[in-house]
Amino acid sequence: MKFRPNRIFLSPPHMGGHELNYVHKAFEDNYIAPAGPNLEGFERELCEITGASYALAVSSGTAAIHLALMVLGVQSGDEVICSSFTFIASVNPVLYQGATPVFVDSEPDTWNMSPDFLEQAIQDRMRKGKKPKAIILVHLYGMPAKLLELLEIARQYEIPVIEDAAEALGSTYKKQPAGRFGTIGIYSFNGNKIITTSGGGALISENQEYINRAHFLATQAKDPAPYYLHSEVGYNYRLSNISAGIGRGQLEVLEKRVKQRRENFQLYCDAFQKLEAISFLKEPAGHFSNRWLTTILIDSATVSPEQIRQHLETCDIESRPLWKPMHLQPVFKGLPYYGEKVSESLFEKGLCLPSGSNLSEEDLVRVVKEVKKVFA
Numbered sequence: 611m612k613f614r615p616n617r618i619f620l621s622p623p624h625m626g627g628h629e630l631n632y633v634h635k636a637f638e639d640n641y642i643a644p645a646g647p648n649l650e651g652f653e654r655e656l657c658e659i660t661g662a663s664y665a666l667a668v669s670s671g672t673a674a675i676h677l678a679l680m681v682l683g684v685q686s687g688d689e690v691i692c693s694s695f696t697f698i699a700s701v702n703p704v705l706y707q708g709a710t711p712v713f714v715d716s717e718p719d720t721w722n723m724s725p726d727f728l729e730q731a732i733q734d735r736m737r738k739g740k741k742p743k744a745i746i747l748v749h750l751y752g753m754p755a756k757l758l759e760l761l762e763i764a765r766q767y768e769i770p771v772i773e774d775a776a777e778a779l780g781s782t783y784k785k786q787p788a789g790r791f792g793t794i795g796i797y798s799f800n801g802n803k804i805i806t807t808s809g810g811g812a813l814i815s816e817n818q819e820y821i822n823r824a825h826f827l828a829t830q831a832k833d834p835a836p837y838y839l840h841s842e843v844g845y846n847y848r849l850s851n852i853s854a855g856i857g858r859g860q861l862e863v864l865e866k867r868v869k870q871r872r873e874n875f876q877l878y879c880d881a882f883q884k885l886e887a888i889s890f891l892k893e894p895a896g897h898f899s900n901r902w903l904t905t906i907l908i909d910s911a912t913v914s915p916e917q918i919r920q921h922l923e924t925c926d927i928e929s930r931p932l933w934k935p936m937h938l939q940p941v942f943k944g945l946p947y948y949g950e951k952v953s954e955s956l957f958e959k960g961l962c963l964p965s966g967s968n969l970s971e972e973d974l975v976r977v978v979k980e981v982k983k984v985f986a
């Protein structure tokens with residue numbers, strides 16, 4: 611039996627069919643460990659799909675960002691530039707390192723980091739005596755950021771980029787996969803992402819030394835010796851061979867999942883075309899989004915996103931406000947912020963609609979009907 615059969619979830623897992631074959635193989639081989647053929651296979655196949663040269667599968671996207679920061683030498687007292695409009699997992703690892711996040715606002719075309727505010731932030735931090743040690747940029751809801759402009763600024767100031775593509779596996783920018791542009795790219799395979807390993811993440815890079823270093827840190831920082839010898843602090847961040855088996859089955863269907871999510875988006879666009887109060891985020895030229903979540907903005911004097919969310923909830927339909935910007939989070943109070951009110955206004959006006967690749971036509975029609983009722 612399905613968990614809560616009538617509920618329409620925001621973004622539930624969607625198995626492809628071959629996952630159990632890989633998991634069975636792990637049981638047969640007794641590779642019930644954070645090592646084994648599925649793990650190696652998953653990393654190899656992730657490289658094939660993204661075109662990356664090196665990949666490391668780890669226990670979460672958060673762990674992947676933490677490792678990326680360590681590999682780039684971010685430490686206590688450093689500053690790291692972060693998108694303000696994101697999920698908190700993009701930023702928490704900066705604090706794990708004892709470093710300080712510096713928040714940058716969004717631009718309205720992709721909702722991601724604004725190149726103008728990025729440059730303003732870098733210049734002001736340098737004037738205040740500290741050059742940022744890294745930039746973490748995000749492709750929110752699957753929409754690639756303005757990479758050309760952002761990377762040009764990063765290059766000019768010689769600051770390495772961590773590309774948080776946790777929500778953007780399958781998205782491309784100028785035909786190249788999101789995640790491939792930064793010094794290090796990261797993905798998440800949490801249960802609600804476009805594909806899942808039940809929980810997991812990965813780093814990719816063109817720099818083999820970075821991936822080797824991340825592997826060393828993710829497996830307790832064991833020095834080469836016949837006994838356990840450690841001269842650095844390490845972590846236990848590797849993905850299990852069981853989870854990697856699920857991931858291999860999921861990678862087989864990634865392309866289908868992107869197609870299905872994009873079709874959801876299109877259906878919502880068509881259904882709400884006549885409702886002027888609802889608008890959608892368009893793809894700028896060269897940006898191809900996996901449409902992980904379909905997001906809408908509500909511009910109405912009478913209907914708020916929260917009213918819609920509450921009405922949908924009474925119909926057993928899950929929806930969710932957009933991410934509350936990081937510079938407004940109590941845990942990050944008082945930290946530097948560069949921007950205006952772009953992300954704040956998105957947060958106030960926005961809502962994420964059910965976007966799973968396994969939604970039926972009937973489910974989608976039910977969501978559309980209930981949203982329209984709030985406006986009627």
Ligand SMILES: *Cc1c(COP(=O)(O)O)cnc(C)c1O
Binds near residue numbers: 669
């Ligand atoms: C999900 C997510 C993460 C973290 O991934 P986990 O696997 O849940 O740790 C990081 N950044 C963004 C933008 C995310 O959406």
